[in-house]
Amino acid sequence: MSAAQSHLEVLPRSLQVLLALGFIALAAFPFVGSDFYASMVARMMILAIFAMSLDLLQGVTGLVSLGHAAFFGVGGYMLSMVSSDSAAVSLWWTLPVALLASGLFALVIGFFVVRTRGIYFIMVTMAFAQMLFYLVFDNKDLEVLGTSLRLGGSDGMYINFKPDAGLFDLEDRKVFYFFTLACLVLVYAFLRRLLWSPFGRVLAGIRVNEHRMRALGYGTFGYKLAAFTLAGALAGLAGYLWGAQTGFVNPELMGFHMSAHAIMMVILGGMGNFAGAIIGAFAFEYLLHLFKDLPDIGDFRVGKHWQLWMGLFIVLVVAFAPRGLLGAVERILRRKPGAGDA
Amino acid sequence: MPEVLLSARNLTKRFGGLAAVHDVSLDLWRGAIHAVIGPNGAGKSTLTNLLSGDLPPTTGSIHLREAEVTGRSPERISRAGLGRSYQKTNIFLPFTVWENVRLAAQSRAQHPLRWLRRATSFKATNEQAERAIELAGLAERRNAVAGTISHGEQRQLEIAMTLATAPQVLLLDEPLAGMGTSEAERMVELLQRLKQAHAIMLVEHDMDAVFALAEQLTVMVNGQVIASGTPEQVRGDAGVQAAYLGEEEL
Numbered sequence: 001m002s003a004a005q006s007h008l009e010v011l012p013r014s015l016q017v018l019l020a021l022g023f024i025a026l027a028a029f030p031f032v033g034s035d036f037y038a039s040m041v042a043r044m045m046i047l048a049i050f051a052m053s054l055d056l057l058q059g060v061t062g063l064v065s066l067g068h069a070a071f072f073g074v075g076g077y078m079l080s081m082v083s084s085d086s087a088a089v090s091l092w093w094t095l096p097v098a099l100l101a102s103g104l105f106a107l108v109i110g111f112f113v114v115r116t117r118g119i120y121f122i123m124v125t126m127a128f129a130q131m132l133f134y135l136v137f138d139n140k141d142l143e144v145l146g147t148s149l150r151l152g153g154s155d156g157m158y159i160n161f162k163p164d165a166g167l168f169d170l171e172d173r174k175v176f177y178f179f180t181l182a183c184l185v186l187v188y189a190f191l192r193r194l195l196w197s198p199f200g201r202v203l204a205g206i207r208v209n210e211h212r213m214r215a216l217g218y219g220t221f222g223y224k225l226a227a228f229t230l231a232g233a234l235a236g237l238a239g240y241l242w243g244a245q246t247g248f249v250n251p252e253l254m255g256f257h258m259s260a261h262a263i264m265m266v267i268l269g270g271m272g273n274f275a276g277a278i279i280g281a282f283a284f285e286y287l288l289h290l291f292k293d294l295p296d297i298g299d300f301r302v303g304k305h306w307q308l309w310m311g312l313f314i315v316l317v318v319a320f321a322p323r324g325l326l327g328a329v330e331r332i333l334r335r336k337p338g339a340g341d342a
Numbered sequence: 343m344p345e346v347l348l349s350a351r352n353l354t355k356r357f358g359g360l361a362a363v364h365d366v367s368l369d370l371w372r373g374a375i376h377a378v379i380g381p382n383g384a385g386k387s388t389l390t391n392l393l394s395g396d397l398p399p400t401t402g403s404i405h406l407r408e409a410e411v412t413g414r415s416p417e418r419i420s421r422a423g424l425g426r427s428y429q430k431t432n433i434f435l436p437f438t439v440w441e442n443v444r445l446a447a448q449s450r451a452q453h454p455l456r457w458l459r460r461a462t463s464f465k466a467t468n469e470q471a472e473r474a475i476e477l478a479g480l481a482e483r484r485n486a487v488a489g490t491i492s493h494g495e496q497r498q499l500e501i502a503m504t505l506a507t508a509p510q511v512l513l514l515d516e517p518l519a520g521m522g523t524s525e526a527e528r529m530v531e532l533l534q535r536l537k538q539a540h541a542i543m544l545v546e547h548d549m550d551a552v553f554a555l556a557e558q559l560t561v562m563v564n565g566q567v568i569a570s571g572t573p574e575q576v577r578g579d580a581g582v583q584a585a586y587l588g589e590e591e592l
Contacts, residue, residue: 197458197460198461200461208435209432213445214417215432219418
C-alpha cells in the first residue's frame, strides 16, 4: 500500500463531505449545546490545533517529537507574562508575540534536535521539553538581563482577562468559541495547502527516504528545521488559546503528559493528513471524559484508571485500524457503495 | 582536449585499520565512460560513496568542475553537478514514478516566493521531470507506484531521478544488476546516449556491457587500483588476469 494511501494524504470525496458536515456541526453547536459543553468543544478545537501542529512533524516529516508540549506551553506562558492583572491586553500584538516566541524557541531547540534521528530525536526533544518544564516549575520569578520575569513556579499563573480583540469580545463564550473555530479552520486550510506545496512534498520525501533526498541535492537539515519551527509556532497558537480560554497556565502545559497525549491523538486519528489529527484530538478528549466518568465496580475505581482504558483503546485502534479512526471511517465508507459488485 | 569534469587524487578511506579504498586517483571526462571493475569487496562502492559525499575521505582530494568538493555534504556535491544512482535500489517506494522524478527535478527549481502553490503546477520542473522519464524509457509507467514496478524498471527510475537533477557527472553503481537481457540492452543504449553530454563513472560486473561502453577502465582489488587505461591495455595486463583468474572471463 502506498504512503499516499496509508497516510490518506489525498482525502477521498466521502471523507471531505464528512469533514464539511463536521464543520457545520461545530458551527451550529453553541446554538444547541449548553455553555459548559461549548467550552468543552472549544477546548477540543484548541487541542486539535495542537495535534495538527505535531502531525506536521510526526505524520508528514516522520519526526516523532516527545517534547512538542514545550511550544504549546511557551504560547500560553507568553500570554500570561504579557497580561496585566488589571486590564485586558490586545489580541493583535500578544498573539503574534506568542507565535513568534514559540517559533523562536522551536528554531533554537530545533537547531540542535533535527540533526538526530529516530530514538535519539525522541529523547532529545523530550530532554529539551523537560528543561523548559523545570525552568518554569522551579522559578516563581526569573532574572533575565536585569529584568525580572514572572513565571509563577509550580503554582502556575492566572490570566485575569481574555485578550482584547477590539472588533469582537472574546469574553463572550460564543465569540471565543467561533474565534477558536476560525483558527482551527485557518490552520487546517494552511497545513493542507502546505502539504501539497513543494515544501510539503520535500517533507514527505524526507519521511520516506531522507538519504535519497540529500543525494538529490536537498539540504534536509534546513527543511526539517523549518518544519520544526513552524510546528512550534502553531503549537504556540494552541497554547495561547488554551491560556486565554482557561485563564490559567501551569508547568503541566509543557509537561511530558501533554506531549505524549498529542502523539496519541495523532496516532488515534490517523497520521499525515491533519484531518486525522483533528478527529484524534476530539476522540481523545471525548474518551477521556467518558472513561473518567465510568461507574465504580464494587471497590474498584474504574474512572480513576482512565489511562488504562485509553491505553487499551489506542492499542486496539493501532492493531485493527493502523490508519487511525479516519482510516477506519474511510474503509467503511469505501466498502458501502461497492458492497454489491464485489 | 577533452574536458575533465571530475578529478580525484590519492583518495584513501580507512575504517579502523582497514583501508577500503587506498590511494585511488581517477579522472572523468565529458563524453566518456570510465568503468570501474573488480571483485566483490574491492572498494568500488566505497569509492562511489567518497565521490558523492556520502562518506568523507580519510585523505585525498576531489575536484568537481574545478571546484574542490572534498569532504562536502552529499547535497552540496549534488548541487555542484554530480548525480548518482545506487547499487541497492534507493527510491521513494510509496510515491508514483512521476512523483519520484518530479521531486528530483524540484531540487533544482527556484521558486521561493510561491511556496504555497501546488507542487505539481510548476511548468519548468514538470518539463524537466518529463524529459528525464522519457529518456529513461519510463513514460508508460509514470503513474505506477514505484514500489510495485519491476526491478529493472526501478533501476531505470534510479537513472531517471538522477537525470532530473541535470547533472554533469554521473556515478552509476551497477545499473545493470539484476536486469533481464532486454532490459540490460535498453540500459546500455541509454548509457551510450547519455555519454555524449555527461562524464560517467560506471561500476559494473557485466563485462560485455563494460567493454561495449567504456573508454577508460580502472581495475580495483582490495581497495587499490591494480590497472588503469583503455580496455585494450587493461585486457592485456598480466596482473589483472591474475586477479580475475577464476572470477570472470576478460
